[in-house]
Amino acid sequence: MMNTNIKVVGVEPADRSIISGDNPGFMPNILNIKLLDEVIKVMVGLQFEPFIEDLTSLVKSGEVPISRIDDAVERILRMKFAAGRFEFPFSDRSLLDMVGCKQHRDLAREAVRKSLVLLKNRKDISKPFLPLDRKAKRILVAGTHADDLGFQCGGWTKTWYGCSGRITIDFPIL
Template sequence: MSLVEAGELPISRIDDAVERILRVKFAAGIFEHPLSDRSLLDLVGCKPHREIAREAVRKSLVLLKNGKDLEKPLLPLNKNARKILVAGTHSDDLGYQSGAWTVSWIREGGRTTIGTTILDAIKQTVGPETESVDTLSAHDFAFAIVAVGEPPYAEYISSKTGLVIPSDIADMICSVADRVPTLLILITGRPLELKPHMLEKIDALVAAWLPGTEGNGITDVVFGDYDFVGRLPVSWFKRLDQLPMDPGANMYDPLFPFGFGLTHSPK
């Protein structure tokens, strides 16, 4: 409104945008049938829907690192490990997994809807003798799964001058990785800047994007029931000042290039 009132944006541009929106709504029959079919409400979130969502999760995951030594990959993880560490702000939070525009426009994390968190899925996947611990004060971990990322964001809130993992969380990741072989799972709708020292310390890295309610789609892959098939749909920058990135440019120097993605057994 302020741009129109200041004369910087012509009203004809607004009319054009509104006309295109209305044209789609007319073509979709929304004005003739403005309400959804409420008789189908009980089907929303049914088992077949959740199975498709789980499949979408496991097929969209991108494996960015698997082992400090290519000959000694961390993934797939051992389901029957005696003790594992599960940590991170996003390891047991449906709201964080789902992101904004889920149930409401934007809100903090928590059990905002029905679903399976990463921690829930791990407990359902590992063997009956495996102990899942959430504090580093214990000892003798076989490996650690750390899930971190951004809180739910939408328009306005998503505009930032830096896309980084907060320093306290980065310190926690490094502290864990110094003591335990660590898989880092990133829950975010976009690439984040990954500091070289942290990337060196962790053993494996998975971009899980915003997987939504079906955390089992993550454990399906990291524990080896399925292999990774996802590839980066964008270039993963080293520094924010590299954006925008053009894969065809002479100075193209990403952390991970467009289309990158590993599998359990790279050839």
């Protein structure tokens, strides 16, 4: 049975194709799809041990030739060399204190201001709920995740799959 949580990201040149699964572990039958011939990187998250076991089993059974693994590794390394990842393999640690600095936060806030989209609730056109009245002194934000900035930010914010809870201390949640 094919796992419906598995999604293909990018179908451009094979050197940039990624197959990404939001599932715990790796589904061996995903290797049956023709696209795998062009995919070079599988992102499995924190559940890498089942992936290793499944792929090892498939290589041992002959369903996945070891030449396929060698080819994927070669193509990934070729991309990294082309991108200069081996000329400067380490980031400049002297810049670490700048991460999350006021200038970066201000820039992030500016990006949000310029890109924020307000959806309008038009259920009853005669009594619109949004946009909110600019004179309103208080608003109620309700729901199971109303005070959970980690959940609202989603994946890749702090961890690969995101996190829940109050991940920042300087963001006012009322």
